[in-house]
Amino acid sequence: MSTRTVLSQADIARALTRIAHEVLESNRGPEGLVVLGIPTRGVVLAERMAATLSSISGVDVPVGALDVTMYRDDIRRHPTRTPQRTSLPPGGVDGATVVLVDDVLYSGRTIRAALDALGDHGRPRAVRLAVLVDRGHRELPIRADFVGKNLPTSTSERIYVRLDGVDDEELVAIEGGADS
Amino acid sequence: MRHLLSTADLSRAQAIRVLDVAEDMADVATREVRKLPTLRGTTVVNLFYEDSTRTRISFEAAAKRLSADVINFAAKGSSVSKGESLKDTAQTLAAMGADGIVLRHPASGAPRVLADSGWVDAGVVNAGDGTHEHPTQALLDAFTMRRRVHGAGSRGRDLDGLRVLVVGDVLHSRVARSNAWLLRTLGATVTVVAPPTLLPVDVSRLGVDVRYDLDEAVAEVRPDVVMMLRIQQERMHEAAFPNPREYARLWGLGAERFRRLPPHTLVMHPGPMNRGLEIGDLAADSPRSTVREQVANGVSVRMAVLYLVLAGDREDPS
Numbered sequence: 001m002s003t004r005t006v007l008s009q010a011d012i013a014r015a016l017t018r019i020a021h022e023v024l025e026s027n028r029g030p031e032g033l034v035v036l037g038i039p040t041r042g043v044v045l046a047e048r049m050a051a052t053l054s055s056i057s058g059v060d061v062p063v064g065a066l067d068v069t070m071y072r073d074d075i076r077r078h079p080t081r082t083p084q085r086t087s088l089p090p091g092g093v094d095g096a097t098v099v100l101v102d103d104v105l106y107s108g109r110t111i112r113a114a115l116d117a118l119g120d121h122g123r124p125r126a127v128r129l130a131v132l133v134d135r136g137h138r139e140l141p142i143r144a145d146f147v148g149k150n151l152p153t154s155t156s157e158r159i160y161v162r163l164d165g166v167d168d169e170e171l172v173a174i175e176g177g178a179d180s
Numbered sequence: 181m182r183h184l185l186s187t188a189d190l191s192r193a194q195a196i197r198v199l200d201v202a203e204d205m206a207d208v209a210t211r212e213v214r215k216l217p218t219l220r221g222t223t224v225v226n227l228f229y230e231d232s233t234r235t236r237i238s239f240e241a242a243a244k245r246l247s248a249d250v251i252n253f254a255a256k257g258s259s260v261s262k263g264e265s266l267k268d269t270a271q272t273l274a275a276m277g278a279d280g281i282v283l284r285h286p287a288s289g290a291p292r293v294l295a296d297s298g299w300v301d302a303g304v305v306n307a308g309d310g311t312h313e314h315p316t317q318a319l320l321d322a323f324t325m326r327r328r329v330h331g332a333g334s335r336g337r338d339l340d341g342l343r344v345l346v347v348g349d350v351l352h353s354r355v356a357r358s359n360a361w362l363l364r365t366l367g368a369t370v371t372v373v374a375p376p377t378l379l380p381v382d383v384s385r386l387g388v389d390v391r392y393d394l395d396e397a398v399a400e401v402r403p404d405v406v407m408m409l410r411i412q413q414e415r416m417h418e419a420a421f422p423n424p425r426e427y428a429r430l431w432g433l434g435a436e437r438f439r440r441l442p443p444h445t446l447v448m449h450p451g452p453m454n455r456g457l458e459i460g461d462l463a464a465d466s467p468r469s470t471v472r473e474q475v476a477n478g479v480s481v482r483m484a485v486l487y488l489v490l491a492g493d494r495e496d497p498s
Contacts, residue, residue, distance in 0.1 A: 071217060078493055079493055080491050083204045
């Protein structure tokens with residue numbers, strides 16, 4: 001099994017900053033933005049992105065966490081997972097432009113669950129999706145609006161995202177694959 | 181968790197996991213849509229061989245908030261009164277597709293028999309068996325204490341150092357037994373106070389301190405929590421104390437005794453209360469009483485239990 005680093009700490013920081021600029025550009029400013037991370041590593045990314053959005057725009061952008069465990073369609077195929085905390089900003093999500101943040105976009109099923117979960121918390125004006133890595137192999141008609149890096153992969157490969165705050169290192173790596 | 185039969189089976193980490201999931205479930209009650217899709221397509225049967233409107237409604241509300249289908253089976257007026265055995269009733273329910281069975285039974289140990297017998301594949305949740313255990317009540321009591329003590333920072337915490345006084349009919353109380361085991365696992369010290377006639381013979385196995393004089397116990401233990409147990413008149417076939425007035429005077433939490441409690445002490449009662457017997461109006465209606473919170477928390481805790489028992493792969497539970 002070979003492991004190859006595809007994004008370094010600096011690459012991750014640059015990608016997040018670029019995505020923050022793109023979010024502000026497409027939203028024409030910070031008004032109505034709410035950034036929600038999907039646990040575990042999406043929350044870390046969301047907090048960093050919200051901080052960047054706030055420092056670029058000079059307006060505090062609210063940030064929170066949206067757990068999707070209870071909404072997964074594969075819940076009965078795995079041992080029971082312990083849900084993680086959902087915490088929405090005090091203003092809620094009604095009428096907001098919600099930017100969902102996750103580390104890796106793969107089948108799209110997590111995002112499907114997140115959209116269902118979000119709908120139970122209120123009615124956002126719009127929902128956007130930002131991911132650090134898009135590795136392809138979608139199983140549902142879902143796409144990301146903002147992508148840190150497109151990584152074409154084979155399904156036999158594994159993508160590892162390690163982030164300061166959750167792990168003791170920071171990088172994105174690919175492991176394995178039939179050809180290695 | 182494949183079943184929930186006894187709090188004695190729970191490790192500290194497992195108990196905290198249940199309480200933490202219950203915190204997430206409590207958050208659901210504050211949302212715009214107070215329902216989760218998690219147990220959609222799952223059937224939960226409330227199989228109640230004893231009357232218990234509160235516990236049954238609480239489990240029903242919990243299952244419905246998780247989108248499970250609920251079938252209520254009360255033994256009275258059913259095939260059970262025609263002599264059907266627990267085995268046949270359970271297998272009938274399983275044949276109808278029950279994924280979870282919430283069992284209340286007058287015989288101690290009935291849920292364990294149902295879970296271990298191999299009669300059914302369903303997850304079994306003990307909702308009170310005889311004078312043995314009532315684990316979800318103990319979990320909701322612990323959840324209520326943890327929330328009052330640690331507030332918003334409850335997640336991941338135990339009850340280390342908490343002093344709990346359990347007062348009254350320990351002999352017939354499954355609530356007392358389940359609480360004694362769970363609270364000890366979570367690091368609290370438990371003292372039971374009761375007339376000697378209302379203590380079990382094997383009281384040492386509960387791992388608690390035993391006292392007979394309530395005023396003395398309050399003065400010396402300085403409890404953080406006083407849990408008043410219901411005098412279960414339906415289970416008292418013998419005279420355990422001379423008369424209700426004497427019981428209320430010596431072991432009840434009347435106005436006078438309530439005023440003498442330390443100012444921070446919480447008053448708990450599993451309900452339904454016998455006002456004027458084990459608890460007075462002043463204590464029951466004070467802001468330090470958690471009686472109504474316990475009912476609300478009961479739904480959250482039972483959601484957590486149903487989630488942990490039923491949501492995952494039942495062949496490979498963790």
